Amino acid sequence: MSIEEAPDNSNLDDSESLDESSMRSTFRALIENAFDVVAIIDKEGRTTYVSPSIRYVLGYEPDERIGKSAFELIHPDDAEEATRALEQLMSNEGARIYLQVVLRHKDGSWRTVELIAHNLFHHPVIKGIVANYRDITERMKTQESLRVSEARYRKAFSASPDMITISYIDSGRLLDVNEGFERLSGHSRTEIVGRSVSEIGLWKDPKARTAMIEQLKRDGSVRDFEADFVAKSGEELACLVSAGTIHLAGEPCMLAVTRDVTAQKIAALELQMASETLRLEHRELAEKNVALKQIL
Numbered sequence: 506m507s508i509e510e511a512p513d514n515s516n517l518d519d520s521e522s523l524d525e526s527s528m529r530s531t532f533r534a535l536i537e538n539a540f541d542v543v544a545i546i547d548k549e550g551r552t553t554y555v556s557p558s559i560r561y562v563l564g565y566e567p568d569e570r571i572g573k574s575a576f577e578l579i580h581p582d583d584a585e586e587a588t589r590a591l592e593q594l595m596s597n598e599g600a601r602i603y604l605q606v607v608l609r610h611k612d613g614s615w616r617t618v619e620l621i622a623h624n625l626f627h628h629p630v631i632k633g634i635v636a637n638y639r640d641i642t643e644r645m646k647t648q649e650s651l652r653v654s655e656a657r658y659r660k661a662f663s664a665s666p667d668m669i670t671i672s673y674i675d676s677g678r679l680l681d682v683n684e685g686f687e688r689l690s691g692h693s694r695t696e697i698v699g700r701s702v703s704e705i706g707l708w709k710d711p712k713a714r715t716a717m718i719e720q721l722k723r724d725g726s727v728r729d730f731e732a733d734f735v736a737k738s739g740e741e742l743a744c745l746v747s748a749g750t751i752h753l754a755g756e757p758c759m760l761a762v763t764r765d766v767t768a769q770k771i772a773a774l775e776l777q778m779a780s781e782t783l784r785l786e787h788r789e790l791a792e793k794n795v796a797l798k799q800i801l
Contacts, residue, residue, distance in 0.1 A: 542618075546575045546634040548595060548626070553633055562618070562640045564611030575636070580607035580615055591622065594634060600624050605641070617642045668744075668763040673756060674718060677701040680758065689765050691737030709733040709741060721748055721759065734763070743767045 542562050545554040552570045559565050563578070579587050583606045594602050601623045607615050620638040625631040662669055668686040672679045678701045682694050690707065697705055708714045713732045721727050730746040748761040 541637050541639045544570075544575065544636045544638075545631060546591075546622075546636060547632070550574050550576055550591070562638070563608060563616065569611075578608045580609065583607050591634070594622055594624050595626070598624055598627050606638075608638075616640050617645045665762070668761075668765070670759075670761050670763070671751070671753075672702065672759050672761070674721070674750070674759045675757075677703055677714070680753070686763075689736070689742065690734070705737075706735055709735050717746060717748070718759075721750065725750060734765075741767075743770045 540558060540561070541556075542559045543554075543556040544552055544559075547553050552573055552575050555565075555567045555570045557567055559567060559570065576584065576588055576591075587604065587606045590602050590604055594600055601621060603621055605617060605619055607617050610616050617640070618638040619641045620636055622634050622636040625635050626633060662681075662683050665683055665685050668689050669683040670679060670686060671681045679698050681698060682692075687693055692705060702708060702714065703711060710733065717727055717730045717732065720730070727746065727748045730748075732744050732746055734742040734744050736742060742765050745764045745766055746761055747763075748759050751758050751760050
């Protein structure tokens with residue numbers, strides 16, 4: 506909410522004005538056909554005029570609000586702040602306020618409105634506060650949904666044990682990385698965001714990244730692409746990369762989830778070696794058995 510002095514229009518040249526009757530007719534047509542609600546409030550806080558658009562915003566007929574308190578529709582949670590703001594406005598001739606407030610619809614529901622009120626008590630015809638407001642309930646719901654979705658994404662992004670990166674597809678310049686990336690690669694977010702993966706030597710074989718990018722551009726996504734990464738310490742990590750394309754500020758970017766499978770590969774290799782050892786031992790035992798049979 507803010508309060509400011511209104512510009513002084515008292516010195517406009519009469520030659521630039523429309524005929525008074527035509528002006529009144531024009532303004533009435535504009536107000537009565539506008540989507541925004543226009544209301545006039547007197548010094549007692551009562552509504553002396555409200556435009557027909559209140560039917561679509563709050564469900565009331567204009568006559569239902571004439572003579573009624575403008576404050577009785579305000580949600581209890583907003584009542585104190587809104588009342589204080591409007592009372593302050595009444596004592597500041599020519600001032601304006603901007604605020605969001607929740608108002609009660611005729612059906613009992615609550616609607617969030619964006620309101621601009623102007624102190625025009627000094628005006629010889631209006632002699633009151635002119636309030637313009639519009640329903641922004643759906644917009645607020647959309648913003649809240651986006652906020653919740655973003656919070657969920659950020660939580661999943663940060664909490665994942667895998668390496669998650671967002672980078673420009675062609676240049677490989679990193680836009681964001683998660684904590685999993687910092688932990689596994691050894692690079693801190695602050696030191697690498699804005700740099701390319703080639704600068705930090707992340708891919709052991711740059712040609713492997715080129716091949717993955719070609720697959721991404723061709724198919725739109727990549728799943729379990731095998732690649733070797735090099736950590737800051739020089740340790741090599743066997744990885745599986747899955748990636749998709751997103752657009753940020755109109756530019757194609759890559760969202761990649763990289764899983765370190767080094768331990769699994771080592772375990773698989775050890776299992777393979779153990780199996781080979783057992784096979785050789787079994788073969789040697791079989792040959793000894795054949796030799797023993799020949800001797801017997």
